[in-house]
Amino acid sequence: MAVIKRTLTPLVREHNTRKILAVYGPHFCGKSSLVNEILQERGASVSLDGGDPSDTLYLRSVSEDNAAEFLQDKNSLLIKNAHKVPGISKILFALARANKASEHHKLIVITSAIDLRLNRSDDDLFSFNIERLVNIDEESLLFTEVYLWPFTLNEIVASDDPRRVSAEVDLCMVRGLMPESATDSEVRSDNGRALITTHERLRVECSQRLELLLNDLLLAAPRLNRDKFHELLVLLAQKLGRELDLDEMSQVLGLGPEVLKEYVSALERCLAIKSCRSLHLAISGEKSDGLRIYFTDIALRNFLINDFSPVADRNEQELQALFASLFFMERYKKHDLERRQISIFYWKKTIAEPGSTNSVDFVELGDGMRAWQCGYREDLCAHFDPQSLFVKTYHQCSLHRVTPASLAACL
Structure with missing residues (x-):
């Protein structure tokens, strides 16, 4: 390559x-x-x-x-x-x-x-x-x-047909976009042995990265505990893209809520994760304190849950989480590389209303408003509703549906 x-x-x-x-x-x-x-x-x-x-x-x-x-x-x-x-x-x-x-x-x-x-x-x-x-x-x-983040999809396909973006999605959702794995020629081979070899190398690389990350975390937050950081990373990997219950996580990890926030902030400062918080501006009943976490490179997340299986073997919830994670980081990297002051949120109603769209996957705020609903397949994007309460309230905000097939236009 x-x-x-x-x-x-x-x-x-x-x-x-x-x-x-x-x-x-x-x-x-x-x-x-x-x-x-x-x-x-x-x-x-x-x-x-x-x-x-x-x-x-x-x-x-x-x-x-x-x-x-x-x-x-x-x-x-x-x-x-x-x-x-x-x-x-x-x-x-x-x-x-x-x-x-x-x-x-x-x-x-x-x-x-x-x-x-x-x-x-x-x-x-x-x-x-x-x-x-x-x-x-x-x-x-x-x-x-x-x-400097892992590669963007645009960087990988820059000299090729842009339609290759959708073809790269499945691979990126498994092996991430770090330079060594993204440029590995064997990862594109249909030969089963080559893919196994690639995944073995991925595990070695991710193990090294995790060790370096844990060392960095103790430099950034020396009074916190290395083992607790590892436990938290595994827990976040299991809850990829889901709204976090910090009180429940505090109990699982044996940490006070404020101390848990210190751990999460240290992970973000060490560039392992990015936070996505809930947006609350105008509608009564909007979620005001929600938090979701995405990994800056999905390969480390897959390593933490010991799963480098192809997307064909993943369940629907996992597919949605992986694709949303890929999309979130691609949009984040795009704005960051363009030096644009834009923040990405998600939107959710605290009380679900039957027959209404009660959540929006991502809302970008900073240069106007733009919202996105993600679906790994069209049928998994059923919550896309151009007439939803969100659209009617934030009428200045455009709402877009994104799938692997339409991803190139969003980058």
Whole structure:
């Protein structure tokens, strides 16, 4: 397979060197490959790794007083695994201020598997924050923070017939979109042995990713428990796309509700999951505190439940959950890569009304409103109702049905 071009490449290549560029992404998604490609175009670069004790010690010597001197002999600087360096935020702020004040700006790039939140304070995952939907004054910031996710479907089929999108859906719902698995030629083979081999490799890769993720979680939230994180991940994998009952989950895990929220927030900060909350704006009886969780790459979820079986062997509920998860992440990645301030919610009535559509799978808010009903097959999208209470109330919001056959038009 030809090299797949990443949508993020032009943004990284055209980065304004007045700011530090922070590239966040899950392990194995291709951060280092992308950044190294750009740095090679600019000539020699100093590369430091937060996972190397000597490099970490060198970085920890940086302070406000000596940051300018630290940068003086460096044309460009790459800090990999920045999240592994104790006190990295303070170090980066010192470097950013020194670089911005310098007459000759250096290219400084960091990669991290944890969202360091350099441009903002911690967001409350469980409350609505309208500031997320407002454009930030980019010029006043010291950092440009971007996210490299697993491949998008568009990236995979960019040089081929767009109709291949629907053909890729079944594979993506099983093996995800991480570069190594998405470019594995054997995964497209009809030979049973090749598929088994592929799934064995997937299990090895996912096992490695899970181990790295659990280590990252203890860096992001050191007072929380590693085993509880593993238990929570398995529970979320089992409840993929369903509305979560946090009180019930608290009892199952033996955690207080507020502590459970800390665990969920840490998982999101470590880029393992994305939250989708319920939308409540105008209708009496709208769900106001609902939460669903989707994995940023479905292969890790399938690994956690030990199921890499083909979609033909999955039940209807599982098919719906997998397709909704794929669609949610594709739309999220699309908006994120386009640097658009759009949030995705779901909508639900607390009391079901017979004969009425009482839920909408996804509602996008930020640049107008757009809503989606997902169905792996047309007959599984029976709740699509253009005359529903939701449509009549939010009359400015367009409602769309999406299936694998129509997915390409939504990307």
